[in-house]
Amino acid sequence: MSLAEPAALPVATSAAPRLDILRRLITRFQASLPAYLLLLPSLVFLALFTYGALGRVLVDALYQRTTPKAPVRFVGLDNISAVLADPAFTGAVVNNLIYAVGTAVPSIALALLFALALSRTHAVSSALRAALFLPVLIPMVAASALFMFIFLPNVGLLDYYIGRLLPVLPNWLGDPDVALYAIMVITIWKNAGYYMLFFLAGLQAVPEDVMEAAHLDGAGPYQRLRHIILPELKPTFLFVTVIAILNAVTQVDHVFVMTQGGPSNSTNLVLFYIYQQAVEHYDIGKASAATLLTLAALMGLTALSFRTMASREGEP
Amino acid sequence: MKLIDWLTRDAPLATRNEITPKLGFLLTVLLAIVWLIPFLWMVVATLRPPSDGINTMAELMPSLKPTLDNVRDAWEIGDFPRYTLNTTIICAGILLVQFVTITLAGFAFARLKFAGKTLIFYLFLMQLMLVPVLLIVPNLSLVAQLGLYDTLTGVMMPFFASAFGTFLMRQAFEAIPTELEDAALIDGASLIQRIRHIYVPLSMPSFSAFAIISVTSHWNDFLWPLMVINSPDKRPLTVGLSVFTKTAEGTQAWGTIAAGTLMVIAPLLVTFLVFQKRFISSFVTSGIK
Secondary structure: OOOOOOOOOOOOOOOOHHHHHHHHHHHHHHHHHHHHHHHHHHHHHHHHHHHHHHHHHHHHOOEEOOOOOOOOEEOOOHHHHHHHHOHHHHHHHHHHHHHHHHHHHHHHHHHHHHHHHOOOOOHHHHHHHHHHHHHHHOOHHHHHHHHHHHOOOOOOHHHHHHOOOOOOOOOOOOOOOOHHHHHHHHHHHHHHHHHHHHHHHHHOOOOHHHHHHHHHOOOOHHHHHHHHHHHHOHHHHHHHHHHHHHHHHHOOHHHHHHHOOOOOOOOOOHHHHHHHHHHHOOOHHHHHHHHHHHHHHHHHHHHHHHHHHHHHHHOO | OHHHHHHOOOOOOOOOOOHHHHHHHHHHHHHHHHHHHHHHHHHHHHHOOHHHOHHHOOOOOOOOOOOOHHHHHHHHHOOHHHHHHHHHHHHHHHHHHHHHHHHHHHHHHHHOOOOOHHHHHHHHHHHHHOOHHHHHHHHHHHHHHOOOOOOHHHHHHHHOOOHHHHHHHHHHHHOOOHHHHHHHHHOOOOHHHHHHHHHHHHOHHHHHHHHHHHHHHHHOOOHHHHHHOOOHHHOOHHHHHHHHHHHHHHOOOHHHHHHHHHHHHHHHHHHHHHOHHHHHHHHHHHOOO
C-alpha cells in the first residue's frame, strides 16, 4: 500500500472501553483526514447545489410565498395538492408522457438502425456517422432557430417542398393538435445520433464467431438480429431508455424558443411549467412542489431500471 | 446497383451479404441526408442575398450570387463576439475548477482508505440521479442569496463539482500502477506532488474526454443561464441567439437568423470535424452528458 493507513487498531480492553473507543475514533479520523481534505472542495459544491437544493425544495414546497415581499406562510401539503389539481400541471404531465414515449421510441429505433447499418468502419460509414451525430453537438436553441423556419407556414422548408405534393398543410407550430408532434421531430433529430453511439459500442460486444456460426447454420439476418444481437444489446436498450426519458424531462429549450408552451398549453412540458411558476408567477411553493413530484417520479424510474439491469446481469 | 455494392462491400456486421442490409443501409443513407438538410439550409440561406425575398428562402439550391450581407447584418444586430466571450469564460471557468475538484476527489476514491468511504461514494452517486436542470428553482434562490445573481460566476457555480468527472478520474487513477507512486514516495514526494507529477500526466486521455463532455454540455446550456443572467452584455451564446432570433423573426429576416445560428454553432462543429474520433469515443464513455 502506498499511503499511510490507519495503524492497527488496539482492541478495546475492559478497563477503559469508552476512552478506548474515543481514541480509536480519533485515530481513524486522523488517518482519514487527507482523504477528507481532498474531497472537501467537491463536497462543498455538492452540499450547496445538490443535497442543499434537494433540502430547500422539500422545505419550500411546504410554504406559500407568492410575491417577493409577501410573508411566508406554512401550508403543509397544500402546494402539492394545488399542483395536482392544476389542469396546467396535469396537462403538462400528459404532454410530457406523450413527448417522452413519442421521442424515445422512434429515436431509439432509428439509433439501432443506424448502428446496425454503420457498425463496420470504412470511409462511407464514418462520414454517415458524423452526419447523424452533428445535431447532438448543436445547442437546442440553435436547432429551434433552424426548425422554426422549417415549420414556417407557406414559405418554410416543409411547406415549400411538401406543399407541392399535398394541397392542405397544417400550421405546424400554431395548431394545438400538431405542435407537440412538431417539437418531437426536433428532439428525435437531435438525439438519435447520440443513442446510435451506445448501440455502436454495444454491437462491439457481440461475438463475431457466434455470428459466423449462425450464418453458417443458415440463420437469416432477421433470425440473427432476433436471437443473437438483440439479446446482447438488452443492457444498452435499458441504459438508452433511461437517458431518453431523462432527456424528455430536462430538454425544454425548444419550448422556450418556439412555442412558450402554446398554442393553448399543447406543448407545455413539466420543466417549463416549473419555470413558469417560479419565474413568471413567482410561486416558489408550487414550483417546488412540482419539482419534488418530478424528481420522485424520475428517481423511482431510474431505481427501477437499475434494478432491472442488475437482475438481468445476474441471469446466466 | 454497382454503387450500393460498393457502399456495402464491407457491410454491416448484423446482416452481411443479404438483401436486408442493403435496404437498411440505403434507408440510413437517405436519413443521413435528411439529417443534414437543416445544416444545408442554414449555409445556403446565410449566403443568399436578402434581396431575393421571402418566397425563395426555402430553396436548397445555393444562390448564384452569394453574399455575406446576412453575416454582416447578424453581426450588427447581435453582439456575437461578446456572447462568444461570455460562453468561453463560462466553459473555461467551469472546466478549470472541475479539473481541480475531480482530480482531488477522484484520487481520494481511487487510492485512499478512509472512514465513511461507501457513504461518501453514495453521496456522489446521488448527483447523477438528481438531474441538476430540475433543481433550478432552489439553486436560483441560493445564487441570489450569495449575491451572484446576474454574474457569470453564478452561472458556473452549480457545476464546479462533478460526480461523473470524479468517477471518470477514479477509474483512470486506479489503472495507474502503484509502483510508480511508491518510487515517488521513497523520494519524499508529498501527496499533492504525487498527484501532480504522476497521476495527472498519466491520465491525460481521461481529462481530455471529460473536457469534451463538459465544454459541449455547458456551451449548449440555455435554461440555467437564462434564469441567472439579466444584463444583455453578460448573455452567453445560447441566450443571445434566442433573443436575436426573436428580434430578427419579427422582420422575417430568415437569412440573418441563419447567419446568426451558423456563427453560434460553427466553433463546436469545426472542432468536432477536426477531432471527430476523440469526440465520439468520449461521448460513448460518458453515458450521461
